[in-house]
Amino acid sequence: MVLPFRKTLFWIHLAVGIVTGIVVAIMSVTGVALAFQPQVIAWAESEARTVPAPGADARRLTVEELLAKVREARPEAQVSGITVYPSETASAQVALGRTAVLYVNPYSGEVLESGSKGWRSFFHLMEEWHRWLATGGDNRAVGKAITGASNAGFLFLALSGLYLWWPRNWSRKAVRSVVWFRGGLKGKARDFNWHNVMGFWMLPVLVVLTASGMVISYKWASDLVYTVTGNAVPAQGGGGVKVPAPETGTERKTVSAMVSTVQEQVPTWASITYRIPSPPKGAQGKPSEQPGGPKGGGEPRGGEQGKPSEPPGPPKADAVSFSVKEKDAWPLFSSTQVSVDPFTGQVAKREGYADLNSGRQMRSWLRFLHTGEALGWPGQLIAAIASLAGAFLVWTGFALSWRRFFPRRQPRAEVPASTGESETPA
CATH class of the missing domain: 1.20.120 (Four Helix Bundle (Hemerythrin (Met), subunit A))
Structure with a gap:
């Protein structure tokens, strides 16, 4: 039947x-x-995220100085990134690994516990x-x-x-x-x-x-x-933005100098995040001489995975990328990626939400609709x-x-589920 x-x-x-x-x-x-x-974490970290208003002659520490303060206070920590904010009373946020964070006074370099360790766990x-x-x-x-x-x-x-x-x-x-x-x-x-x-x-x-x-x-x-x-579906393992390799011996710009370039490029910035690249294999975990890679003159990295081999061309180096959140941005989850040539200090590429193709835009919407944050x-x-x-x-x-x-026998009939409508019968 x-x-x-x-x-x-x-x-x-x-x-x-x-x-x-x-x-x-x-x-x-x-x-x-x-x-x-996000709201619970912000509440738990509210004290660490705020510092007293600085004096008139107070100087902000550079990114390098802030990272040095963190490594001095937490020598065993794996520093993976830093986020700076424009507010004079906002601490700098330093990421440790993939989940932990701590905060640093941008003027004194004092390391502040986040206060959200339990909540983050x-x-x-x-x-x-x-x-x-x-x-x-x-x-x-x-x-x-x-x-x-x-x-x-x-x-x-x-x-x-x-x-x-x-x-x-x-x-x-x-x-x-x-x-x-x-x-x-x-x-x-x-x-x-x-x-x-x-x-x-x-x-x-x-x-x-x-x-x-x-x-x-x-x-x-x-x-x-x-x-x-x-x-087109994005290729997996694609490399970042490439810039022409400099002449041997060319010094890299400091991260702080590149952050200043990003601030000029995006004047409405609300936060700037720099992710520290992992040391290359064989480096035995030691960070490179400057965060973001070695000095110029080294061998260029291999081609992107999954792409056919290309004829050898001029040597290339990796640009340094920064993620920028802007004030009153729409969509709320949008960010601007700014890639800077670490040797010239010039912007190599700027990519905001409007620059993404419709596929990447839709994929971003779905990611943040899943949590409601969109x-x-x-x-x-x-x-x-x-x-x-x-x-x-x-x-x-x-x-x-x-x-x-497993129906239970009852002496009297139960109240019907609805009038004129019932569960689909067996």
Whole structure:
């Protein structure tokens, strides 16, 4: 016997929900926990991020001096970047590795503890569960595969749920029972009502969250964004901006001098971040003579991975890149990348959001829509509510499934789930 489409879809919906439910619940709960991470971190670090107003004769330390102060105070720390701000009372932020940070008084060089170590550890743990189910090492790929598949399953549940939700009878009473909460319900009727209402109102947000999650999880989904927008997929492992190699013995400009160039190039800057490149292999972990690479006259680096070999041309050197956040920028997540020739001090390339092709713009939107940050705190709040609703959808879905497979005999009939509308029968 061939089951009707609606009934077939219902059983597939139920099976996918049972298989993926636990992981979806974990991702939903951790998504709620991560929703306001930037604001919580800013609150926890508010004291360290601010320094007393300087005197009239106070001098800002250079980037090199600030980094030297940090290395002196934390010789074991792996300094990976520094961010400076235009405000006279703002500390400089120094990144340690991938997750830790500390702050430095830009005038005295005093190293300030961030005050958010506990919060950062908490959010790091939540992200580990959200992305990889807290797996590590060789098992991380397995955890990522499970969360990716469960996220795809959640997208299917959202779309198929809309079809199953669709009222067969569009009377006012029938529609009201599946679009708003009803009081006085218990057991199956309550769970059915909550499942329908939360699924209906959160559907658009859940589709955005899960679809953007797929773009983050799967390369083919990320590549599809470029294909759909008519753009070539970016090559993996592509090198940065190249500049002509200088004559042997040419001195590099200091990072501070290059930061000044960036400030002139982007006068509306709100922050400038410099990421310190990792030492080349074979350097035994020792940093190069100047942050960003060796002096001129060295051998040029190899060609970009995945690209065919090109005829030898003039030797090239790497430009030094800075990430700049601008005041009142739109989109909120946008930044400008400024690449500076470290030997001439001239700007080699400037690339802002408007300079990106439509594929890269869409990919950036999806990345920050996933957390809600693309729309500021209102977007984060909506994403948090939708994530919380996702956890309730798992709970009510499991409860409905349990009652379906393990019905409990009752002496009297339960209040019907809705008037003129009921759960798809077995």
